[in-house]
Amino acid sequence: SQTIHQWPATLVQPVGSPLSLECTVEGTSNPNLYWYRQAAGRGLQLLFYSVGIGQISSEVPQNLSASRPQDRQFILSSKKLLLSDSGFYLCAWARTGELFFGEGSRLTVL
């Protein structure tokens, strides 16, 4: 069966510090992968999606970036965090039109 893992689950970072959130999928090959952000009390905002290794599409211009160094690994990064980067970050993969989400990474920028 397929599983998706995200880490870290919780992160508290100072403004201006770097960020790296990781997501890995097991049990499937060449998945479409997605990063969403959910701000408090708001819906999900699509940040990046990837259809293959090294292929990244950005939906929202910001100080975040994404990379896909391996088929089943998706990384969300920032060189310098802003207060507005705080939120709940969700990684997902797609199969037959449905999205399967990880448990999320909660980022607080102070």
Place this chain on the structure above:
Amino acid sequence: SQQGEEDPQALSIQEGENATMNCSYKTSINNLQWYRQNSGRGLVHLILIRSNEREKHSGRLRVTLDTSKKSSSLLITASRAADTASYFCAVHSGAGSYQLTFGKGTKLSVIP
């Protein structure tokens, strides 16, 4: 934006009652999906309804789709305290690589 909009934003009912949530969208879609999110957790897929379908059932869930009104509803029958969660609709418009756009969700509270 193709984002779905859920209504109401929050809903509180007694255990055993039915809960109905609505979703509206703006343009044509390939399919519409409903997801559930327990507090602080990831989203879980509940049901997908295609644009040529009008109604779909899964256990205690019933989803309807009215493409002429660009709206969908999710009915949870005989609600349980464990149904307490946020429910999101997501629409797929079929442009390019597969993407879904989500609404802000309906927060459902089921009181035991």
